[in-house]
Amino acid sequence: MRFWVSAGLVFSLAVIAAAILKNEYYFFAGYTVLTYVVLATAWNILGGYAGYVNFGTPAFFGLGAYAAAVLFKATEAPLLFQIIAAAAMSGLLGFAAGLLTLRLRGIFFAIATIALVVIMETLFINWRYAGGATGLQLLRPAPVAPFESYIKMLFVVMALIAVASVAIARYIETSWIGRGLRAIRDSEEAAECSGVPTLKLKVFACSISGALMGAAGAPMPMYLSFIEPASTFNLNYAIGALASPMIGGMTHYIGPVIGAILLSTIQQVVTVTISGEMNVLVVGVLLVVFVVAAPEGILGLFRKKFSAGRK
Numbered sequence: 001m002r003f004w005v006s007a008g009l010v011f012s013l014a015v016i017a018a019a020i021l022k023n024e025y026y027f028f029a030g031y032t033v034l035t036y037v038v039l040a041t042a043w044n045i046l047g048g049y050a051g052y053v054n055f056g057t058p059a060f061f062g063l064g065a066y067a068a069a070v071l072f073k074a075t076e077a078p079l080l081f082q083i084i085a086a087a088a089m090s091g092l093l094g095f096a097a098g099l100l101t102l103r104l105r106g107i108f109f110a111i112a113t114i115a116l117v118v119i120m121e122t123l124f125i126n127w128r129y130a131g132g133a134t135g136l137q138l139l140r141p142a143p144v145a146p147f148e149s150y151i152k153m154l155f156v157v158m159a160l161i162a163v164a165s166v167a168i169a170r171y172i173e174t175s176w177i178g179r180g181l182r183a184i185r186d187s188e189e190a191a192e193c194s195g196v197p198t199l200k201l202k203v204f205a206c207s208i209s210g211a212l213m214g215a216a217g218a219p220m221p222m223y224l225s226f227i228e229p230a231s232t233f234n235l236n237y238a239i240g241a242l243a244s245p246m247i248g249g250m251t252h253y254i255g256p257v258i259g260a261i262l263l264s265t266i267q268q269v270v271t272v273t274i275s276g277e278m279n280v281l282v283v284g285v286l287l288v289v290f291v292v293a294a295p296e297g298i299l300g301l302f303r304k305k306f307s308a309g310r311k
Contacts, residue, residue: 031155033265036263047245053109062120068220086214138226180198243286255298
């Protein structure tokens with residue numbers, strides 16, 4: 001019950017901010033932070049719960065973005081239908097990729113997911129209808145009431161997607177699916193011997209993770225009014241989606257949220273105050289610090305301090 005109250009409060013704050021604040025930069029930055037909340041949460045379903053390190057985030061995110069852009073170009077479909085189509089396409093990609101790659105383990109699975117990004121980028125570079133290598137220019141439609149600008153509307157939409165993503169991750173974590181995924185992470189052989197349907201759970205996790213990443217990518221073409229393969233399938237999305245759960249903590253659904261908000265906010269501040277090229281350095285420094293000082297992330301630090309306090 002407390003989760004749903006908190007989720008409703010977060011979404012309400014997003015709507016209130018859109019009604020009160022006038023400076024649109026806050027919504028540009030907030031949209032980016034919320035995007036990484038969704039990506040980190042989605043990544044953690046497969047990478048954190050099941051222990052399969054996935055570098056293919058840009059493939060699912062990019063496919064969702066292009067699915068929305070192509071659908072809008074062909075039919076001028078509303079944003080809601082773009083998001084549904086993007087989630088469906090990326091979910092199908094996750095299902096197919098899961099069947100083909102999830103029998104691999106460790107570094108071999110990670111390499112296969114990187115190859116998936118290269119394949120998807122190459123496909124869209126050579127698809128002329130989607131703009132090819134030069135990209136596709138899009139004209140934003142008029143904002144829907146009560147929003148006075150399209151950016152504010154996208155911010156609220158992304159807040160809703162973020163809340164839905166965290167709710168799905170929470171349900172998976174607390175259900176038998178989450179218990180099965182954790183058993184796979186601890187020892188896949190032991191899980192199989194215990195009767196856990198390991199392949200089915202892994203494919204399910206990959207499909208849900210991919211669908212959420214695709215949903216996160218759907219509003220991006222309208223956010224930028226432009227889409228092209230090099231930036232859409234950028235591996236920085238993979239780094240951010242992986243780093244956020246490691247910083248926040250991978251054992252609980254709230255860990256990726258904490259890590260994504262912290263990391264993305266710092267990156268936005270660095271971009272404004274220093275330069276955009278410093279973003280990757282910030283991620284690298286934070287990763288080194290947390291891997292050395294707090295391997296279990298921020299949540300792990302709080303648990304240790306809480307346990308020490310009780311003792």
